[in-house]
Amino acid sequence: xxxxxxxxxxxxxxxxxxxxxxxxxxxxxxxxxxxxxxxxxxxxxxxxxxxxxxxxxxxxxxxxxxxxxxxxxxxxxxxxxxxxxxxxxxxxxxxxxxxxxxxxxxxxxxxxxxxxxxxxxxxxxxxxxxxxxxxxxxxxxxxxxxxxxxxxxxxxxxxxxxxxxxxxxxxxxxxxxxxxxxxxxxxxxxxxxxxxxxxxxxxxxxxxxxxxxxxxxxxxxxxxxxxxxxxxxxxxxxxxxxxxxxxxxxxxxxxxxxxxxxxxxxxxxxxxxxxxxxxxxxxxxxxxxxxxxxxxxxxxxxxxxxxxxxxxxxxxxxxxxxxxxxxxxxx
Amino acid sequence: xxxxxxxxxxxxxxxxxxxxxxxxxxxxxxxxxxxxxxxxxxxxxxxxxxxxxxxxxxxxxxxxxxxxxxxxxxxxxxxxxxxxxxxxxxxxxxxxxxxxxxxxxxxxxxxxxxxxxxxxxxxxxxxxxxxxxxxxxxxxxxxxxxxxxxxxxxxxxxxxxxxxxxxxxxxxxxxxxxxxxxxxxxxxxxxxxxxxxxxxxxxxxxxxxxxxxxxxxxxxxxxxxxxxxxxxxxxxxxxxxxxxxxxxxxxxxxxxxxxxxxxxxxxxxxxxxxxxxxxxxxxxxxxxxxxxxxxxxxxxxxxxxxxxxxxxxxxxxxxxxxxxxxxxxxxxxxxxxxxxxxxxxxxxxxxxxxxxxxxxxxxxxxxxxxxxxxxxxxxxxxxxxxxxxxxxxxxxxxxxx
Numbered sequence: 001x002x003x004x005x006x007x008x009x010x011x012x013x014x015x016x017x018x019x020x021x022x023x024x025x026x027x028x029x030x031x032x033x034x035x036x037x038x039x040x041x042x043x044x045x046x047x048x049x050x051x052x053x054x055x056x057x058x059x060x061x062x063x064x065x066x067x068x069x070x071x072x073x074x075x076x077x078x079x080x081x082x083x084x085x086x087x088x089x090x091x092x093x094x095x096x097x098x099x100x101x102x103x104x105x106x107x108x109x110x111x112x113x114x115x116x117x118x119x120x121x122x123x124x125x126x127x128x129x130x131x132x133x134x135x136x137x138x139x140x141x142x143x144x145x146x147x148x149x150x151x152x153x154x155x156x157x158x159x160x161x162x163x164x165x166x167x168x169x170x171x172x173x174x175x176x177x178x179x180x181x182x183x184x185x186x187x188x189x190x191x192x193x194x195x196x197x198x199x200x201x202x203x204x205x206x207x208x209x210x211x212x213x214x215x216x217x218x219x220x221x222x223x224x225x226x227x228x229x230x231x232x233x234x235x236x237x238x239x240x241x242x243x244x245x246x247x248x249x250x251x252x253x254x255x256x257x258x259x260x261x262x263x264x265x266x267x268x269x270x271x272x273x274x275x276x277x278x279x280x281x282x283x284x285x286x287x288x289x290x291x292x293x294x295x296x297x298x299x300x301x302x303x304x305x306x307x308x309x310x311x312x313x314x315x316x317x318x319x320x321x322x323x324x325x326x327x328x329x330x331x
Numbered sequence: 332x333x334x335x336x337x338x339x340x341x342x343x344x345x346x347x348x349x350x351x352x353x354x355x356x357x358x359x360x361x362x363x364x365x366x367x368x369x370x371x372x373x374x375x376x377x378x379x380x381x382x383x384x385x386x387x388x389x390x391x392x393x394x395x396x397x398x399x400x401x402x403x404x405x406x407x408x409x410x411x412x413x414x415x416x417x418x419x420x421x422x423x424x425x426x427x428x429x430x431x432x433x434x435x436x437x438x439x440x441x442x443x444x445x446x447x448x449x450x451x452x453x454x455x456x457x458x459x460x461x462x463x464x465x466x467x468x469x470x471x472x473x474x475x476x477x478x479x480x481x482x483x484x485x486x487x488x489x490x491x492x493x494x495x496x497x498x499x500x501x502x503x504x505x506x507x508x509x510x511x512x513x514x515x516x517x518x519x520x521x522x523x524x525x526x527x528x529x530x531x532x533x534x535x536x537x538x539x540x541x542x543x544x545x546x547x548x549x550x551x552x553x554x555x556x557x558x559x560x561x562x563x564x565x566x567x568x569x570x571x572x573x574x575x576x577x578x579x580x581x582x583x584x585x586x587x588x589x590x591x592x593x594x595x596x597x598x599x600x601x602x603x604x605x606x607x608x609x610x611x612x613x614x615x616x617x618x619x620x621x622x623x624x625x626x627x628x629x630x631x632x633x634x635x636x637x638x639x640x641x642x643x644x645x646x647x648x649x650x651x652x653x654x655x656x657x658x659x660x661x662x663x664x665x666x667x668x669x670x671x672x673x674x675x676x677x678x679x680x681x682x683x684x685x686x687x688x689x690x691x692x693x694x695x696x697x698x699x700x701x702x703x704x705x706x707x708x709x710x711x712x713x714x715x716x717x718x719x720x721x722x723x724x725x726x727x728x729x730x731x732x
Contacts, residue, residue, distance in 0.1 A: 010559050018548055112381050222547055223577040225596055228382035230545045230572055269539060269553045272732025273560040286732075290510070290542040 005144060007277045011270045012148040016156060017221065019262030021046070021233075023159045024214025025240025026247065026254045027166050031207035032078075033244060034170060035200045036183040038323040039081055040096025042211055043237025044103020049074035049212020050232050051107045054219040058119035063130035063154075066216055074212025077103065078205040086200045089325045104231050111226040121224035130154065131220050155217045162210060166251035179203055183319030186326040196326055211237070242301045245308060249317030261297055268293035367402050370621050373434030375425045376413040377441040385571050387413070389590060390440045390463070393609025400614055401621070410434055417443025419450075426451040430458060436620045438613070439463065448473060459626040461616050464515070466718065474627050476612050477718055479636030481522035482666050483605035485673045486644045486659045487587040488526020489681070490602045491565040492534055493652040494585050500564040501533045504557030506550055506575045507568070510540040510731060511723045518717040519569050519605075521726045522673045523587075528728050529679045530658065536729045537561045547572045554578035561732070565602070576600055585650055592645035602655075604645045611641045634718060638667045653685035661690040674722075676710035699724040 025042050032039045039045075049070035057066020081099055084090040111118060121128055131153050139150040170176040181189040182196055190196055218232045239261070247257035267274075267285075271293060275286035308316070374394055378387035395405040403409075410432045412425035422444045429437050430451075436459040439448050445465035452460040452473035460473040468474045495501055505523065509516040520538055527534040539553040550568070554575035557563045559582075566586040568575040576597035579586035586597065588604035612633055619629050635641030647656055658681045665671040671679070671692065678695045681688055697706040697713075705724070706713055716722035725731065 007560050010556075014552060014555065018552060108379075108381075112383055115383065218548075222551060222574060223581070223596075225573060225577065226383070227547065227572045228384045228388055229378040230385070230547055232547065234546060234548060236548075266552065269541060269549060269556050270560075272537075272539065273556055276732070277560070290540050294542050 004277045007273055009144050009147045011266065011274065013151075014270065015259060015262040015266045016148065016152060018266060019258040020156050020159050021214040021218045021221075021236050022240055022243055022258040022261060023163060023254055024217065025211050025237055026243040026258060027159075027163045027251045028207040028210035028214070029240055029244045030170075030247075030249055030251050030254065031166060031210065032204050033249060033322055034179055034183045034319055035203040036186060036319050036321040036324065036326070037081075037085060037200060037204055038092050038096065039078075039099070039204065039208070040093055040241065041077070041081060041099025041103065041237075042240050043233050043235070044100035044106075045074045045077045045208045045211045046215030046218070046233045046237050047103040047107040047231055048077050048215070049209075050215030050219040051110050053212060053216035054224055055110070055114075055119055057127050057216070058121065058124040058224070061124040061126045063127045063220075066127060066220075067155075067213055070212040070216035071209035072212075074215070075205040075209035077212075078208025079201065081208070082201045082204045085325060086197050086204075089327065092323055092325065100237070104233070107231055107233075108228075112228065114226075118226045119224070121220070127220075155213070155220075158213070159217075160255055162213075163251045163255050170251065180319070182326075183321055186321055186324075190326075190328060196328075211240075214240075239297070242298075245318075246301060246304050248308070249319070261300070264293075264296045264300055267296065367621070370403060370617075371408050371410060371432065371434045372398065372403070372617060373410045373426075373429030373432070373437035374412075375415050375422065375429070375437065375439045375441075375444060376411060377417070378414065380411050380413045384591060386590070387440065389607055390438075390609050393607070393611075393613050394438065396610035397613035397617055400610070401617055403617070415441075415444075417441055419447045422447035423451060426455075430455050434458060436461060436616060436626070438616075445475075459616070459620045461626060466720070468627060468632055471625055471627055474630060474632050476616070476633035476635075478607060478609075478612070478641040479634060479714065479717075480605055480607065480642045481518045481673055481714070481717060482636045483642040483644050484519045484522035485526035485666075486662060487567065487603050487605050488523040488528075489530055489658050489662060490644075490647065490651050490655045491523070491567060491585075491587055492527035492530030493655045493658070494565050494602060494650075495527070495531045495534050497652045498564045500562065501531060501535055502561050502563040503527055503534055503536045504554065504561060504563030504566045505536050505538045505568065506553045506557065506566065506570055507538050507540050508544045508570045509542065510538060511725065514717050514720045514722040516569050517725065518674075518722050520729055521722070523567055524726055524728045525673055525678070526662075529662075530681050532680075534728060536567075537563060537732050538725070538729060539732050541570065545571050547574050550574040551578055555582075557732075558582045558584055566600075573597065588645075594645070594648050598648070600650065601648050602651050603647050606643055606645050608640055608643060611635060611639055632718075636666065637663060638669070654681070654683070654688050657685065657688040658690070661688065665690070672712035672714055674706065674714050674716070675712035676706040676708045698727050700727050700729050 052073040053066045053070025056069040084095045085092045133151050133153050136150040140146040178194050243257055247253040271285040274282045376387045380391050382388040398405045410429050415421050415425050439462045442464045445467045448460050448462045449467045462475045464477050465475045491503055507516050511517045524536045539557055541549040541553050550570045550572055551574040554566050555578055564584050566575050566579040568589050573593045573596035576586045576588050576593045580597040580600035585602055586600045587602050593604050594601040677692050680691045683689045694709040696704045696708050698704055
């Protein structure tokens with residue numbers, strides 16, 4: 001048994017490593033929902049970005065190329081969603097579900113189709129190297145905190161960076177405010193002269209692209225192996241949609257929200273370690289059935305939803321026009 | 332003209348029906364009734380027939396291998412309904428569909444299919460029904476089948492035990508989908524622990540239970556916890572993906588996979604993996620039905636092990652210590668000859684260097700990890716507990732984390 005401080009450190013380190021895909025998914029979905037569109041296709045969008053980004057990244061032996069392809073391919077999925085729901089005015093819920101089915105199926109189709117030609121991560125040493133943990137000078141020397149927050153791979157920092165940038169964009173820039181206006185009241189935004197279809201297209205595509213990066217992260221984190229009946233994304237897309245509500249449509253809060261969510265999710269595998277390291281304080285963790293830990297993140301989400309619906313004050317970040325297609329002629 | 336046409340049609344129908352009856356007569360008269368060409372096999376899968384790894388893949392591979400060995404053509408003579416959830420109505424519909432396609436035997440591979448199989452076996456008495464991992468059967472056309480995978484687990488445990496001795500570290504990690512809730516997982520853990528302790532009596536098996544059959548992230552994370560916080564030097568697993576082995580390789584420790592030879596995914600870490608040879612049973616079942624015999628009592632409920640070749644371990648890799656192969660052969664011989672089995676009141680103990688490994692048999696209580704005696708010293712094996720589901724405890728040396 002390693003010493004108690006390092007068990008705690010490893011526990012929190014693990015939370016960060018496994019929660020980051022949720023941050024990508026959540027921030028991407030916030031960008032989309034702020035434009036008034038509800039995209040339930042997160043799971044499928046992430047799957048497509050993951051599989052294409054991974055394969056091309058491996059072939060090119062470059063993390064940068066992989067990230068670009070993941071972003072672009074998922075953005076194209078976003079363009080498809082935009083075309084269907086903005087241009088053709090299709091139902092957003094149904095379209096999103098279709099994207100999920102399509103994306104996950106495409107993941108299997110490509111993986112099974114490649115068979116033995118599926119690229120192994122070991123064949124791309126430079127990409128693996130770019131994805132390996134890097135310690136930020138000085139900050140990573142802080143005991144505990146340094147390991148937990150400042151010795152991760154580059155995509156962890158990029159995720160946090162994107163979340164902060166999105167927060168600044170939505171709250172301080174003119175374009176960001178215009179976007180929020182569309183989500184709240186597209187009729188009013190239209191009368192201000194904002195090009196609603198263009199804004200929706202751009203933000204749905206960018207949001208989807210961000211999700212694609214999260215998908216690629218998952219694939220790389222799992223060593224890039226393709227398992228025939230198990231998708232890398234494995235429900236994280238759905239959790240991201242729940243997290244958007246959990247963090248009240250605030251990209252900066254998403255950083256905290258994913259960490260809290262990851263805490264409960266990671267508790268399941270760490271409960272035994274924590275219980276035996278701190279028998280007095282946390283010994284009770286060992287007596288809780290594992291099934292309870294599996295359910296815990298979802299119980300928390302449920303509680304948040306209930307509390308959120310009771311609150312109903314002006315502080316809710318939910319765009320008023322979410323899920324509604326905008327017909328200029330209906331105005 | 333119309334009358335002439337109907338006359339022609341009627342005579343054609345009459346002639347063909349005579350031939351058809353004659354055909355029927357021929358097949359029922361011949362004692363080795365089914366010639367290979369019209370024998371049809373049905374299969375119901377929980378996942379996709381196109382899987383490239385995992386549980387459904389293992390069964391699909393077993394069925395097609397058996398068919399090829401018997402000279403049957405899987406492309407035309409195998410009817411599959413896949414992605415069937417464990418829901419009675421869905422399974423019943425799949426069976427109806429396969430029965431309509433003229434299947435002579437129908438295999439169902441997932442535990443939750445059992446009730447639908449039980450009902451439909453009574454409805455279609457002329458079709459043989461065979462269900463994996465369940466416990467229901469009847470006296471004529473419905474049996475269940477499983478394998479003594481715990482025997483292979485024991486052998487893998489020996490390989491792990493030698494590795495712990497070599498590394499001077501008694502901590503073994505075990506990533507398990509479930510724990511004592513399922514006899515299937517719990518018996519695997521117990522057999523593995525007994526095998527490891529037969530070599531290294533001080534070995535401790537730390538079990539990290541992830542409570543789901545398929546979740547790669549959790550499998551990876553659980554293996555990381557075992558290595559990082561328990562200092563485990565060998566990682567065994569009872570879960571679908573190769574993530575625990577990949578993590579072991581990344582962290583420079585060793586591991587025993589499951590279901591397939593995971594040397595492919597983790598060449599630097601892998602020792603050996605317990606594997607299934609489902610084709611052994613599938614071939615036996617198909618042959619029995621092709622020969623016009625009833626699946627019960629001809630086969631009955633099937634529970635094959637090392638002796639039948641139903642289970643085995645993948646070839647030992649160069650990561651194993653030199654003594655491993657000899658010790659495994661000794662244990663294997665004892666099991667194949669029926670002289671000894673894993674869950675009995677007799678424990679094996681291996682000693683000696685490579686080239687002169689010896690095994691001794693000591694009568695000792697089989698105890699749970701809280702000290703309850705399951706089998707008194709010298710008592711018979713309780714391997715039935717694995718299929719009857721009564722094994723719901725961990726043996727000595729296992730710690731649930």
